[in-house]
Amino acid sequence: MIDAKHIETLRALLGEKGLLTEPADMAAYETGARYDKGRAAFVARPASTQETSAVVSYCVKNGIALVPQSGNTGLVSGSTPDSSGQEGILSLDRLTAPFALDRVNRTLAAGAGLRLSDVNQRLEQAGLFFPIDLGADPRLGGMIATNTGGSRFLRYGDVRRNTLGLTVVLADEAGTVLELGSGLRKNNTGIDWKHVFIGTSGAFGIVTECVLNLEPLPRQTATAFLVPAATDRVPDLLLAMEDALGSYLSAFEGMSKNAVAAALAHVPSLRNPFQGGIVPDFVILAEISRTSPPREGEQPLDAVLEEVLAAIWEHEDAPLADAFVGPAHEMWALRHALSEGVKHSGRLIAFDLSFRRGDIMRFLDHMKAEMPAHFADVTICDFGHIGDGGVHFNLVVPADDPRLADAGFESSLREWVFKMAVEDFGGSYSAEHAIGRKNQVFYDRYTPDEIRRLARGLKAITSPAPLGCVTF
Amino acid sequence: MIDAKHIETLRALLGEKGLLTEPADMAAYETGARYDKGRAAFVARPASTQETSAVVSYCVKNGIALVPQSGNTGLVSGSTPDSSGQEGILSLDRLTAPFALDRVNRTLAAGAGLRLSDVNQRLEQAGLFFPIDLGADPRLGGMIATNTGGSRFLRYGDVRRNTLGLTVVLADEAGTVLELGSGLRKNNTGIDWKHVFIGTSGAFGIVTECVLNLEPLPRQTATAFLVPAATDRVPDLLLAMEDALGSYLSAFEGMSKNAVAAALAHVPSLRNPFQGGIVPDFVILAEISRTSPPREGEQPLDAVLEEVLAAIWEHEDAPLADAFVGPAHEMWALRHALSEGVKHSGRLIAFDLSFRRGDIMRFLDHMKAEMPAHFADVTICDFGHIGDGGVHFNLVVPADDPRLADAGFESSLREWVFKMAVEDFGGSYSAEHAIGRKNQVFYDRYTPDEIRRLARGLKAITSPAPLGCVTF
Numbered sequence: 001m002i003d004a005k006h007i008e009t010l011r012a013l014l015g016e017k018g019l020l021t022e023p024a025d026m027a028a029y030e031t032g033a034r035y036d037k038g039r040a041a042f043v044a045r046p047a048s049t050q051e052t053s054a055v056v057s058y059c060v061k062n063g064i065a066l067v068p069q070s071g072n073t074g075l076v077s078g079s080t081p082d083s084s085g086q087e088g089i090l091s092l093d094r095l096t097a098p099f100a101l102d103r104v105n106r107t108l109a110a111g112a113g114l115r116l117s118d119v120n121q122r123l124e125q126a127g128l129f130f131p132i133d134l135g136a137d138p139r140l141g142g143m144i145a146t147n148t149g150g151s152r153f154l155r156y157g158d159v160r161r162n163t164l165g166l167t168v169v170l171a172d173e174a175g176t177v178l179e180l181g182s183g184l185r186k187n188n189t190g191i192d193w194k195h196v197f198i199g200t201s202g203a204f205g206i207v208t209e210c211v212l213n214l215e216p217l218p219r220q221t222a223t224a225f226l227v228p229a230a231t232d233r234v235p236d237l238l239l240a241m242e243d244a245l246g247s248y249l250s251a252f253e254g255m256s257k258n259a260v261a262a263a264l265a266h267v268p269s270l271r272n273p274f275q276g277g278i279v280p281d282f283v284i285l286a287e288i289s290r291t292s293p294p295r296e297g298e299q300p301l302d303a304v305l306e307e308v309l310a311a312i313w314e315h316e317d318a319p320l321a322d323a324f325v326g327p328a329h330e331m332w333a334l335r336h337a338l339s340e341g342v343k344h345s346g347r348l349i350a351f352d353l354s355f356r357r358g359d360i361m362r363f364l365d366h367m368k369a370e371m372p373a374h375f376a377d378v379t380i381c382d383f384g385h386i387g388d389g390g391v392h393f394n395l396v397v398p399a400d401d402p403r404l405a406d407a408g409f410e411s412s413l414r415e416w417v418f419k420m421a422v423e424d425f426g427g428s429y430s431a432e433h434a435i436g437r438k439n440q441v442f443y444d445r446y447t448p449d450e451i452r453r454l455a456r457g458l459k460a461i462t463s464p465a466p467l468g469c470v471t472f
Numbered sequence: 473m474i475d476a477k478h479i480e481t482l483r484a485l486l487g488e489k490g491l492l493t494e495p496a497d498m499a500a501y502e503t504g505a506r507y508d509k510g511r512a513a514f515v516a517r518p519a520s521t522q523e524t525s526a527v528v529s530y531c532v533k534n535g536i537a538l539v540p541q542s543g544n545t546g547l548v549s550g551s552t553p554d555s556s557g558q559e560g561i562l563s564l565d566r567l568t569a570p571f572a573l574d575r576v577n578r579t580l581a582a583g584a585g586l587r588l589s590d591v592n593q594r595l596e597q598a599g600l601f602f603p604i605d606l607g608a609d610p611r612l613g614g615m616i617a618t619n620t621g622g623s624r625f626l627r628y629g630d631v632r633r634n635t636l637g638l639t640v641v642l643a644d645e646a647g648t649v650l651e652l653g654s655g656l657r658k659n660n661t662g663i664d665w666k667h668v669f670i671g672t673s674g675a676f677g678i679v680t681e682c683v684l685n686l687e688p689l690p691r692q693t694a695t696a697f698l699v700p701a702a703t704d705r706v707p708d709l710l711l712a713m714e715d716a717l718g719s720y721l722s723a724f725e726g727m728s729k730n731a732v733a734a735a736l737a738h739v740p741s742l743r744n745p746f747q748g749g750i751v752p753d754f755v756i757l758a759e760i761s762r763t764s765p766p767r768e769g770e771q772p773l774d775a776v777l778e779e780v781l782a783a784i785w786e787h788e789d790a791p792l793a794d795a796f797v798g799p800a801h802e803m804w805a806l807r808h809a810l811s812e813g814v815k816h817s818g819r820l821i822a823f824d825l826s827f828r829r830g831d832i833m834r835f836l837d838h839m840k841a842e843m844p845a846h847f848a849d850v851t852i853c854d855f856g857h858i859g860d861g862g863v864h865f866n867l868v869v870p871a872d873d874p875r876l877a878d879a880g881f882e883s884s885l886r887e888w889v890f891k892m893a894v895e896d897f898g899g900s901y902s903a904e905h906a907i908g909r910k911n912q913v914f915y916d917r918y919t920p921d922e923i924r925r926l927a928r929g930l931k932a933i934t935s936p937a938p939l940g941c942v943t944f
Contacts, residue, residue: 104707104830105861106714127715147660158658161633176922185860186630186826187900188619188671189907190919190944191927195667199660216718235576242578243599246688246763247719291718295779297771307767354658358576388657389577428659435661447662450648455663457933461926472662 002041002086006062010044013054018045018094029089030080033073033136038081040067040089047094049167049177049208055090056206057175060465066090066171068202068468070142071115075350076436078201078469079142092141095208101126106214107164107183112141112207119212128214131156133251135336141207146434147199151335154387155250155289156215158432160198165211168197170204171463183211196458201434202468204459218250218289222301223328224309225273226284226320233319234284234361234386237312240319241286244308248301251287252387253335256364259381259394263334263341270334273326280322284386285335287328335383342381342394347404349413351393353421354431360389363425367393367417375413377401390431393417422446437469474513474558478534482516485526490517490566501561502552505545505608510553512539512561519566521639521649521680527562528678529647532937538562538643540674540940542614543587547822548908550673550941551614564613567680573598578686579636579655584613584679591684600686603628605723607808613679618906619671623807626859627722627761628687630904632670637683640669642676643935655683668930673906674940676931690722690761694773695800696781697745698756698792705791706756706833706858709784712791713758716780720773723759724859725807728836731853731866735806735813742806745798752794756858757807759800807855814853814866819876821885823865825893826903832861835897839865839889847885849873862903865889894918909941 011019020043046052065087069079081087095113133152149158165181309323384391403409421427455472483491492515518524537559541551553559567585605624621630637653781795856863875881893899927944
């Protein structure tokens with residue numbers, strides 16, 4: 001237990017709303033939105049950068065471990081405390097100011113505790129958005145700490161690309177506040193320190209505010225489901241689409257038959273869009289979009305997409321077996337339901353991998369061929385972002401499978417997948433969820449000694465006290 | 473003088489072509505392509521990462537100072553030795569391998585000594601390019617060390633955004649080689665160390681190879697000169713163009729009357745495109761482009777641009793006074809001749825500034841109003857990248873002006889401009905040329921103590937030996 005005097009001091013710093021210690025109040029913070037559960041000593045909810053600095057300073061001086069927590073929607077145990085009850089949660093949820101739109105600069109100065117959905121709702125009437133498209137609804141600070149990418153990475157890039165400024169509190173005795181960047185798009189006057197805090201799981205400092213690049217909202221969209229002639233023709237299909245459509249192409253998402261079938265089985269609001277209800281082995285959701293308004297005399301985007309697909313299809317040795325243009329909301333509804341569907345199909349063991357674009361289908365085909373010989377009755381329900389090399393490689397085991405009682409089973413499955421992905425296919429074991437407690441062992445294994453030495457050195461000069469769930 | 477034994481050892485490491493010591497051979501390396509002159513002890517020209525590592529290791533162990541030099545095309549004394557004759561140049565010019573295109577991944581693994589023009593020529597037949605558009609023709613290593621942006625930043629971003637991997641040699645006794653990234657677009661498994669070496673003037677390590685993101689070449693382009701109704705309406709004009717054209721808009725470049733007049737006067741191949749030959753106070757070069765091929769039934773881009781401009785112009789209180797669509801090569805020829813024209817107008821004192829997009833015209837108008845009272849007979853010949861906030865703020869003093877003999881004159885002019893830009897308008901004193909010897913004094917002045925402390929700490933753990941022209 002944390003000493004009662006510490007609790008008193010923190011309450012004095014933060015006020016009644018700013019510090020939670022009752023189990024009922026803390027429960028929501030101790031439990032991840034999708035996975036995970038821990039026990040917290042307290043939940044600190046600072047409402048400003050200054051309050052954050054004060055809490056951090058006090059905790060560092062008194063040896064109290066803090067876990068920064070944003071939307072708590074991740075997959076890798078990056079924002080929940082361990083089970084000891086000794087760690088305090090530092091929640092960003094009251095850091096909801098500022099919300100300052102600079103229309104000419106196309107930037108937003110925002111509190112790190114704002115939710116993505118909230119930000120984009122409030123920007124809608126200005127015709128702008130923060131262009132990270134995710135299934136979950138995280139808060140900005142966590143998006144920065146994980147450097148999320150999402151479904152429209154192909155067009156807009158990741159959080160890193162769209163972050164122009166950060167305010168960060170370091171885990172040192174002073175609770176030092178760094179102001180990094182201020183909305184300039186070009187500025188090369190030293191190290192761009194922002195990048196130390198982006199994608200590093202909150203270990204190097206706590207982001208309290210940010211300046212984000214905004215993009216004009218698309219005003220025309222068309223979507224299609226594409227069925228590749230074979231899975232190894234998917235790269236050709238991607239290149240053909242990029243060649244014909246250039247920067248119109250805003251998504252190129254892959255969905256395996258198993259993932260689609262799981263969604264159709266478990267999400268009743270979905271309609272089966274495939275001929276005769278037969279789900280193909282692999283389906284691509286392609287989206288093209290324009291931010292310019294429809295213009296008189298301009299071909300509608302649906303027709304553009306139809307024509308391009310017809311031209312690809314007519315080609316001798318076409319990489320396309322079938323394709324149909326359809327309503328965007330219905331097609332995206334299926335894409336976004338995959339995660340939910342897979343979760344209801346049994347016990348889910350999830351991986352967030354990435355590859356060079358030419359390797360992703362080779363990896364998937366290889367794993368499908370090899371899995372039965374290594375692990376019987378494990379279903380691969382993959383889907384992902386073929387256009388940028390990311391794949392949510394989901395494995396589903398029957399919920400009543402006796403192997404699940406054996407901790408060694410899941411860990412040997414994980415070992416095998418990571419070895420294949422990282423060692424044999426040159427991929428990444430964490431595409432867009434960063435490290436977290438779950439990936440610590442892989443960070444330790446796959447990070448070269450020299451890089452680990454540098455990381456420890458950087459940790460020592462920025463935030464010397466432990467912070468969050470990852471040890472660099 | 474460097475001890476002859478060191479020269480012998482270096483020659484043994486690098487071979488005859490790899491080490492220059494004759495004044496005639498060294499002259500080209502001692503002289504910047506646009507500015508600057510120093511004296512070198514030797515020029516080391518390693519042909520591989522391993523040779524680079526060997527040279528660096530030897531020099532660090534023997535206390536020999538090295539200045540990494542890429543294309544030597546910069547503005548801020550970032551790649552020439554000082555006048556002591558004690559520093560060795562480490563030239564990247566033989567680091568021209570690999571050149572490995574990954575067509576599916578849309579990436580190029582390239583030696584840091586390749587020139588931008590060479591890279592893009594060799595990529596042309598694949599329909600791809602490295603999308604940084606510059607007047608100069610630097611080598612890749614220098615582009616990374618300065619994080620150049622250029623004229624199409626608005627559409628493609630800077631070098632940082634388009635760099636997926638780096639090989640770096642650290643200035644430590646071992647000449648440690650770091651392999652950072654390998655062409656994955658999504659990878660969040662630790663600190664993204666690449667960013668320490670991008671835009672930091674070569675002080676933290678020497679880039680020998682890189683993996684670059686490539687973009688499809690535009691296949692349709694249209695350009696226009698726009699005359700704003702007033703300089704303070706330029707932001708409105710930019711927003712109107714972005715609103716109507718979305719991501720078609722690939723350049724929005726500002727050109728002052730003085731800069732245009734200088735180019736027309738001094739570059740005889742140019743045609744004066746303005747009605748009656750009268751150059752407007754301020755002109756925007758706007759470009760729209762598509763990477764998709766022209767499609768039947770699609771309106772040509774020229775017509776799209778005409779219509780959009782007409783619609784903006786017809787608007788009550790239009791931000792546009794005049795506009796005309798014209799041939800891209802002619803319009804860009806004028807834009808690219810500005811630098812040359814300005815140089816021939818007198819003694820040039822150049823600044824590479826940036827601002828938030830809403831502040832750039834306010835700054836220019838302010839400086840035009842204030843200049844005569846502060847410095848008589850100094851002409852402002854600015855041009856720049858209004859779409860991203862960058863401005864080449866060029867001051868021209870008559871070549872025979874007696875004030876030029878007084879070193880205090882130029883420095884007081886610089887002081888005044890930097891004070892205005894940085895302190896009063898929140899801008900950057902180096903948009904896309906990084907620091908270099910020339911900006912050291914401003915780095916020292918404008919970098920907060922805490923950031924300087926962190927930078928020194930980072931320097932100590934990466935490249936503890938001095939490297940290049942900047943002290944962090």
